[in-house]
Amino acid sequence: MGTSRASARSVVFAPLDPHSRAETVVRRLTDAITFGLLTDAEQLPSETDLAAQFGVSRVTVREALVALRQQNLVETRRGRGGGSFVRAPTAAADRSLRSRLSELSLPNLRDTADHYAAVAGAAARLAAQRADADDILRIEEVDADVAGPLHRMERAYHLEVAAVAQSARLAREEIRFAGELGTLLWSPILQTADSTYDPHAEHRAITAAIAAGDGDLARRLTEEHIETAVERLVTLHLTLVEP
Amino acid sequence: MGQTITSETTALAARVTTLAEAAFATADGLRRRAEDLFTGGRPASADLAVLRPWVTEALGGLINGAGVITVPLADGRPGLEWWMGSPAQRSRLTLDLDPASDTFVDVGRQPWYSVPRDTGRRHVTGPYVDYVCAEQYALTFTVPVTDHGTFAGIAGADVFVGDFERALRPALRAVGTPVALVNTHGRVVAGSTAHHLAGSLIRDAHIRTALLTALPAVLPGGVRLTPCGTLPLAVLTWP
Numbered sequence: 001m002g003t004s005r006a007s008a009r010s011v012v013f014a015p016l017d018p019h020s021r022a023e024t025v026v027r028r029l030t031d032a033i034t035f036g037l038l039t040d041a042e043q044l045p046s047e048t049d050l051a052a053q054f055g056v057s058r059v060t061v062r063e064a065l066v067a068l069r070q071q072n073l074v075e076t077r078r079g080r081g082g083g084s085f086v087r088a089p090t091a092a093a094d095r096s097l098r099s100r101l102s103e104l105s106l107p108n109l110r111d112t113a114d115h116y117a118a119v120a121g122a123a124a125r126l127a128a129q130r131a132d133a134d135d136i137l138r139i140e141e142v143d144a145d146v147a148g149p150l151h152r153m154e155r156a157y158h159l160e161v162a163a164v165a166q167s168a169r170l171a172r173e174e175i176r177f178a179g180e181l182g183t184l185l186w187s188p189i190l191q192t193a194d195s196t197y198d199p200h201a202e203h204r205a206i207t208a209a210i211a212a213g214d215g216d217l218a219r220r221l222t223e224e225h226i227e228t229a230v231e232r233l234v235t236l237h238l239t240l241v242e243p
Numbered sequence: 244m245g246q247t248i249t250s251e252t253t254a255l256a257a258r259v260t261t262l263a264e265a266a267f268a269t270a271d272g273l274r275r276r277a278e279d280l281f282t283g284g285r286p287a288s289a290d291l292a293v294l295r296p297w298v299t300e301a302l303g304g305l306i307n308g309a310g311v312i313t314v315p316l317a318d319g320r321p322g323l324e325w326w327m328g329s330p331a332q333r334s335r336l337t338l339d340l341d342p343a344s345d346t347f348v349d350v351g352r353q354p355w356y357s358v359p360r361d362t363g364r365r366h367v368t369g370p371y372v373d374y375v376c377a378e379q380y381a382l383t384f385t386v387p388v389t390d391h392g393t394f395a396g397i398a399g400a401d402v403f404v405g406d407f408e409r410a411l412r413p414a415l416r417a418v419g420t421p422v423a424l425v426n427t428h429g430r431v432v433a434g435s436t437a438h439h440l441a442g443s444l445i446r447d448a449h450i451r452t453a454l455l456t457a458l459p460a461v462l463p464g465g466v467r468l469t470p471c472g473t474l475p476l477a478v479l480t481w482p
């Protein structure tokens with residue numbers, strides 16, 4: 001457990017891609033705090049160090065810290081021994097990812113994820129049957145948006161696929177799952193054994209299968225895409241939840 | 244027999260045109276009310292509330308959504324007065340217009356907004372999954388709203404594809420041979436066979452090319468194309 005927590009922590013501070021902004025720093029630190037990877041009263045690295053580790057400017061880090069202070073997740077003390085300190089959310093923060101994650105039972109999580117894979121997979125298969133060239137462009141456009149957090153892009157991508165499938169019901173299910181599971185499933189601090197994990201690359205393969213009219217492949221790739229994400233979530237769940 | 248098919252097909256195209264023009268007339272009535280707001284200078288977003296009686300009155304029959312959405316107004320916020328449902332059970336549309344939010348709706352990316360903006364002309368969007376408003380499979384009829392000749396927003400009306408199909412059913416059945424109403428992209432709105440259900444796509448290259456020209460045609464295999472007035476919709480019949 002010590003090792004996996006330590007490696008999960010190293011992911012927290014991994015460099016950000018150049019499109020990311022203060023918002024991504026905020027989300028990564030928020031998730032780390034709410035998941036308990038950064039503990040209460042723990043001192044954060046200095047602004048300079050954070051900027052270097054995230055690969056962003058100090059201005060961006062400062063902007064992120066302001067937002068975290070407003071959310072009461074970080075406290076900044078001046079003077080000797082000063083710096084930014086983690087304020088772990090208390091019982092009041094029942095909206096937090098951590099409490100949501102520990103409330104989930106693994107059987108329920110598995111069941112929800114199976115349902116979601118069925119919905120997203122079926123949407124991809126139907127999209128392959130029903131997409132025209134303009135539809136493919138719309139799907140590609142959504143996936144190309146890397147400015148916001150991952151869960152937002154994931155919601156938009158799979159919702160667009162359901163729309164291209166011409167299914168209002170599947171689109172409604174996508175919206176429901178995004179609200180229920182999205183921020184957990186696509187939290188940037190979840191890890192995989194495979195360091196090359198890239199949801200965008202998986203989307204590009206799904207989109208290519210849809211464009212080629214290969215519904216079976218589009219469905220299989222989508223199911224695997226969801227399964228990989230669920231595996232990451234289950235691994236973290238097992239790491240965090242005490243026996 | 245060919246004569247009979249043609250006249251029934253013409254009747255179907257005329258029925259489609261009548262229903263679509265009625266939806267456009269609703270949108271156009273709201274457009275005029277909206278443009279009146281601009282005559283005395285640029286209004287604020289809250290000023291659009293005066294349109295509410297006309298918007299809610301537009302609901303009913305085939306119309307399941309109607310209203311006006313504008314560019315940012317005097318207060319820097321877009322105007323939004325859009326209602327959905329029936330006269331008995333209706334709700335006001337709220338859109339998440341915060342770009343930083345997870346459920347942000349980029350109105351400018353929606354064809355029902357961007358096409359009238361970019362062409363200055365009315366537009367039929369769909370059939371499409373309208374996940375922005377009613378989360379339904381719909382046709383949306385929109386017209387540009389202008390402020391002294393400059394694009395200022397859209398006025399529109401939504402019709403659910405299921406309701407549209409039901410209204411067309413007698414005319415569809417009367418054709419007798421396989422028939423489908425499609426948009427210019429080859430997307431089926433309503434059809435008379437299991438092969439041409441709403442949402443499926445006609446992939447035949449001859450048909451797709453002919454749909455873009457929007458002229459009456461007889462195509463290989465005896466497929467007949469009958470345009471629906473000046474709408475981006477056409478009736479296809481198979482022998």
Ligand SMILES: [Zn+2]
Nearest residue numbers: 154157199225
């Ligand atoms: Zn995805």
